[in-house]
Every structure is written in structure tokens, then in C-alpha cells.
Amino acid sequence: MPLLHKKGFDVTLDQSWFSEIHPATGSAFSLKLKGTLHEAQSPYQRIAVHATEAFGHLMAIDGYIMLSTRDNFLYHEMMAHPALFTHPEPKRVLIVGGGDCGTLREVLKHPDVETVIQVDIDAEVTRAAERYFPELCVSNHDPRAQLRFDDGIAWVKNAEPDSYDVIIVDSTDPVGPAEGLFAEPFLRDCHRALSADGLLVQQSESPLFHLDGILLPLHRALHAASFADTHTLHFPQCVYPSGWWTATLARKTGRVSDFREADAAAKPFATEYYNAEIHRAALATPEFMQRALAEST
16 A cells, blocks of 8 residues: 655545556656546546545546546637637647546637537447536537537548648557557648647646656657647646646647747636636746757657
């Protein structure tokens, strides 16, 4: 059992705690539970929802934390708004993954978006979100939204050229069903499916824990897939490994750092975290990552 050190005492974390342990990094994250609300084995993965004492509801897939009531706004806002305020005129959006529907809700806050197709392989994730995270699903019946339960890799592969202005890859960790979403063939298909000024955003894990294994290979794969510019945005995420998370943007033309700052500052909707200043700050790249990216290219 992991130990909690407090005022000189070792307290064993019993079964009333949820712990996500990362042996490779010698770290763990734990939350005190009130109880388990839901457990289901889908054809693809095991889904659980727990009630916690401090973070509201907690969804885990195959033992890995996906979201909590308390801090999911950080991730969902940063997966949606930077990309949509970077594209000059985003009207057609595809979300690959995103079964909890939080990113869909944020995308649909943009009044100029005309259509959003969300393709997630596992309907059970959405069913759990509808029941235990209903606040994330309030836009599921927006007439601009289409929810499809299908293979996102195959969906993009079969898409016609110039089908989407923005593709958001809101995936789980790159294992199991999500592994192919980080691979060059899928990214090439995304490039083809995007409009001439199209933009891709991919959740890209922690720069502290996953720089060599995920972030650097992702940047290389995006350039190999013919994207002209890539840039990783940084934001806090308490319940994810290291508490530091990223979203990597890639443009077919232009620079990712050029965004519609005036429009972001005058956004006609409420957010909890995102604003123009946050967007600008998230573009800053730490020195160690700058060196690693320079050496990797």
C-alpha cells in the first residue's frame, strides 16, 4: 500500500482511496473516496465512476483518471478554445474521442461553428458522462452536434479532403484503442481531411513525464505528416500525472502562435480558465523543452 506522510506519521492508504500509480516515474496520485457509483466493462475498456470527498465525481478508464468534476474545465477549455481562436474561421469541427462530451460543450460555445461531429469508439463512456457528469453533456442535443460511436482512425481515413477546418484529438493515453491516434499514418489522414488553412490539436500528455516518449515523437510525426508548424500549449491539470499537461497544435499554413487575440479577449461566452492572456501565456515553452525540440528536429 502507498504511504501518506503527515506530521511524522505513516498512514496507509486503504481501499477508501483511489490511487493512480506510475512506477516508471516513481509517483502516484490519490483521492479519498466516498464510494463507487458505476463500473462497467465495455468491449474496449473498463469504465469506473467514483464519488470523491474533494473532487466531486471521478471517471477512470482501465485504472487511469480521465476527469473529475472539480478540474475538468482546465482540460476541456484548453483543448477547444486555443484551436478555435487560432483558426481564422472555424466552421466545421471534428472531435476524435472526447466521449465525456466536455470538449464538445466548449466547441459549441463558439457561435460561428456550424457543425461538430464527435466520433468516439466507446458509447459507454458517453452514457456514463450523461449520468454522472450531466453538466458536460448539456450541448449534446445542439442541432449543430452529431455524436457518432465509431472508430475515429477509420473515420478520418475515410474522410474526403477539405472536410474539416479543425480536428480535435481528445484521446485517452496512447495505449489500447488510442495508440494509433498518435501515429504518423493517422496524422497524415488528418492533414488530408483538413481545409487548406486547417488546424489540428492533440492532447499530448505531460512534458515532465512524457517528453521523450510522447511529445517529441508527436512533433516529429506531425512534421512528417506535412504540417507546416507545431507548437505545444501548457496548462495545469491536477488529476493528471505530474499536474502539468499539454495540448499540441499543428497548422497546415501559418504559425500556431498567431491567434485571433482580439476575438479571444472579446469572447461572447463564459469560461472558468481560458482567456486571451492565458492563451498567450500557454504558448511559452520552457527552456528544457526548447532544447529538446531543437535537438529532436
